[in-house]
Amino acid sequence: MKLLVCIKQVPDLESRFKPDATGTWFSETDLAFRMNEYDEYAVEQAVRLREQLGDSCELTVLSIGPDRVVEAIKKALAMGCDNAAHIQDNAASSKDPWQIAATIAAYAKDKGFDIIFTGMQSQDRGSAQVGVTVAELLGIACTTTIVGFACDSGTITAKRELEGGIKGVVKLKTPALVTCQLGLNVPRYPTLPNIMKAKKKEIIAIPVGDLLKEEALAITASFHPPAKKGGGIVLEGDVADLVEKVIAILKDKTAVLR
Amino acid sequence: MEATRQIYWNMGHGVVIPMYILAFAAFGVLAWGFWQRLPIWRQGKALDRFDHYDERVKRMISEVFGQAKVFRVTEGGVFHSIFFWSFLILFAGTMLVMFQADFFTPVLKVNLLSGEFYKAFSLVLDIAGILAIVMLAGLFIRRFVTRPDGLEIVRDDYIVLQLLFAILITGFLIEGARMAATELQQNPALARFSPGGLLAGQLFTTLTPGTLLVTHKILWWLHFVLVLGFFCAVPYTKLRHILTTSANAFLAPFEAKGSIATINMEDDTVEQFGTATISDLSWKDIFDADACTSCKRCQERCPAYTTDKPLSPMKLIKQIGELAEGNPTGSLSETISQDAIWACTTCRACQDICPANIEHVNKILEMRRNLTLMEGAFPGDEVKTAVNNIEVNGNPFGLAFAARGDWAEGLQISVMEQDSDVDILYFVGCYASFDKRNQAIARNFITICNAAGVKVGILGKEEKCCGEPVRKLGNEYLYQMTAAENIELIKTYNVRKIVTTCPHCFNTLARDYKDLGLDIPVEHYTTYINTLLENNKLNLTPETFRYTYHDSCYLGRYMDIIEQPRSILTRAGGSITEMDKSGYDSFCCSAGGGRIIAEEKLGSKISEARIKMATDTGAPLLVSNCPFCMTMFEDGIKTGGAEDVLRVRDLAEIVAERIVA
Amino acid sequence: MKTLLIGEYREGKLLESTYELLSFAAQLNADTAMLLVGSESQLPAYAGTLYLADIATCGEYNPDLHKKLILDAVQKENPDCIVFLHSSYGWDLAPRVAAALKAAQISEVIANLDGGFEVGCCNAKMRRTVKSTTARTVITIQAGAFPVLQPGGSPAVQKLTADSSGNLEFIGYEPAEKKDVDLAKAEVIVTAGRGIGKKDNVPVIQALARALGGELGASRPVVDAGWVEHSHQVGTTGQTVSPKLYIACGVSGAIQHLAGMKKSDFIIAINKDKDAPIGEVADVLVVADVMQFVPALTAKVAK
């Protein structure tokens, strides 16, 4: 069986974001990067399946981006992926989800992957499109936001997380793609021997130009901080007044009260 | 009449040969007993503990004969030490008699045991014998009657105590019998120099001379057999500690306190990290189990044990011994339990007090290394998150690394990136960088430096966690990664001296970073301020206050900095009321050993226990010197309900308030 | 401008959030048609074209089939925008439709501006304005970002059918696990700190949480004191949360607490101390006594 897991390296969300020179994405100065959280669930699930199937199975991890993404790739290798493809793209952040999906699909096209794992979305861009679009481009079955996964002789049973904690149970035939959600598993912490082994695993570098032939469909016109939500207002005074003010703020600034 | 005695009186020189044969046989049993333990010790890995040979021998002689470590705890220790010295004198006396009989007399033809020397000899030996019996009685009462908490009674206690009593009493009885037949009649003046014998002799005065001789013979043999029994029992009972504990005084490490083996991360032939089973330990670690005297001193000082966590350092050492003997392939973490292994705060109270030089802390750390590096285990999810945060943002809170230097905005301080020509590099650490309460301490430290005309630099956002908490939780890999980045960075600046306000950073930078190639003097701010005061670079206007002081483990026990902070506080006008446990006997705040990033889920709260000790002094102020302690105490005061009676402040805050402008 | 809105059914019921699509379309000033895989017994209260496929034959989750139905409606309507809710149904289906049409997709829109659609990013810390370059655009809108609009009336129903060639089989629903709480997924958290004073006051905080449809959180001392279960604890040794709304009642804002809740979208703190450190992360700091303010707020919210 051949497995593929697609990961993205994202900035830590504690970071302070500032627009870059183009004003369409963040400047990377002072940012700390890590593996996209949802992709960690994807890697963990893929590695578990890989372990369950033993050596008849091969698990590849793929990431698109500049050289820094090799750090995330290494982590996935240390968690238990067998080999890696680094699709080199210094301008990955300017690609829209369609282009990213097209790149992955071009890579995966003739490789006969039985199952592809992705995160349900990236933490920085959050468009939740790439996984499904890859599946559509490859013409394979797909389900999203899974919090439960089992695979038995070519049939995947997945649990999708729906609103309100309800779950939808779905069966898919491989080849298939699943996008992974928080709650699917607890990603392992790589052990030192595995970190050492990972250093020797192969990372194939592929220039993005070799794979990507598509133009962007959506373009980012601007990247900016939200209009001040209320920004550190201090309210003092009579309780009844305060309540009125807070209700007004809740209605205005949050989706909680309408 | 000359003051001397006839050796082998009533026994005749005929006993010499059987006596020596039997004695050698007994030594043979002793040697055999230890020989049989060799393979157990040898299951461990190689470790050189025979370097510094002369110093080791000196240390052993002074520790064994001086008994200072034993004496440090008066309860039990006094009895043991006096018993030890008395027994030693008896042993030496017996040896002297033996030499006299079988060497000096036949070969050199001199008699040492005569005249005034003999009188003194008799008196000293008798007094030693009496003292030994009294001390043994004390030990007996302690073990079987008063029984302090945690003191166990095991098979060996019966054997050893009975044997020692029997040896001492039969010794006096033979002496009494001999004296009843000889001195008491022939030289009563001399008899006064053997008060014990004199007393025992009274038992025999009514016997006929014939019966007396037979009784003496029987007693002599009985005493002799008991002594042989003693030698034979050494390897098989607690008595083994006579040799093993003494040997440990020789084998104890020579490295700086707190040194941990730095794993070579480049060596990819290594497949096992840390300690999973007995064979991953060093032979000394296994030997330690044989050197333990079960004195339970470690246990009663252990902050984890005393707050009902499943860790006893004594039990842990014994469990290692049991596994080594019975089930060497068994899992240490299963036997000892992960909860116990994670509960340790690495406070070193156990190791510091141990009269047997047992090294508890590194054993625990090696087991943690196995759990962390080989199994990816954590004491809890919160720790996993914190570790990930350190990995990504260089601080356990997961706050943006770029904000690390924000606390210093507006202060007279230079960020090394811009200006690295400074007197000292202040390594701020995570807590003082990000935690509001501790930021105040950092600012006060800067105020002090400014007043003393010291130009301070910080690394700002370039600084990362020193790696101490993760290292103590066993994550050597992450520790070395972060440490390497800090070291590389510090080396790019021409740093003359590093000062920290955190004892954990201090230990790590001053000692652990050396192994990774950082060799710049590092000081904790307490000693640094003390020097400023002594050199009149800084002057304080004393303002009286009452306080009690907490010696953080990593400043006191690890770095021997105990007096300087107190002397600063005295200059500042403070009058101290010490807590019951202070100085080397201080009680941990609960945050060491990486516990600062872990939740205390088991037992009661260590910080509350310590706060209780502080409030018991009646002082309204607790002075600390460590951001971790500060954090724990602020917490312990709140949850322990001490808000109305106690405040905690850092030494830097006290000093900064009193600076002479 | 013309929009095709994709409504939602779950467990046999029309979801109210379907009406959010209508207010989005209204803001665009667009002509609307709606597509729904549902049943005639429960139709949306709106007077417009409704393409209706029967839920009994098409299923609630059959993305391949639903995609075909939508493509069919797109053929018929020729819309500029196809609008979904950004929900487990919408984010699953929208990219399939977008890929089939090779149309730009803009996800989780929170507003429409002159220059394009506004979407959140970096965990709502930042915003992007995104423009489509294709003739048709697929859009998903953030749940709750647009108010519910119930124009009333009844739709002009046009029935659709399609057959499934799907490689996916929907087995059924599993009810939500009865967990005590799952703070990590809560949208609203109201946290009790030590400032609430005593255990008896916990229900007051709980009541506000309920009124807002959220969960009760707690600071550690409150948990340590046994006032609230540990599963409610927020912070480094509790849970890390990022709800849409976080209300901290009588919480001072120690770093261990902040580390667990700083990522919340909107933070309101109620504290009698104007200088409490929680003020540094709070969007709104209400300086008041919790026990006076909270019940009053709850009463208003409940109305």
Ligand SMILES: Cc1cc2nc3c(=O)[nH]c(=O)nc-3n(C[C@H](O)[C@H](O)[C@H](O)COP(=O)(O)OP(=O)(O)OC[C@H]3O[C@@H](n4cnc5c(N)ncnc54)[C@H](O)[C@@H]3O)c2cc1C
């Ligand atoms: C290792 C470690 C881990 C920790 N982990 C966590 C954790 O995960 N989560 C956590 O929460 N804490 C944690 N803590 C504890 C943390 O340091 C603080 O002690 C704790 O968060 C304080 O809780 P609090 O804000 O409820 O109480 P306090 O700090 O006592 O604050 C009470 C606040 O209520 C206000 N107040 C009082 N009365 C009123 C009133 N009538 N009306 C309005 N306001 C009022 C006060 O002004 C004050 O600001 C941890 C501590 C340590 C040492």
Ligand code: SF4
């Ligand atoms: S180092 Fe401290 S906590 Fe650890 S076992 Fe020893 S006494 Fe107990």
Ligand code: SF4
């Ligand atoms: S380890 Fe040391 S302190 Fe602890 S019981 Fe044994 S001898 Fe005593």
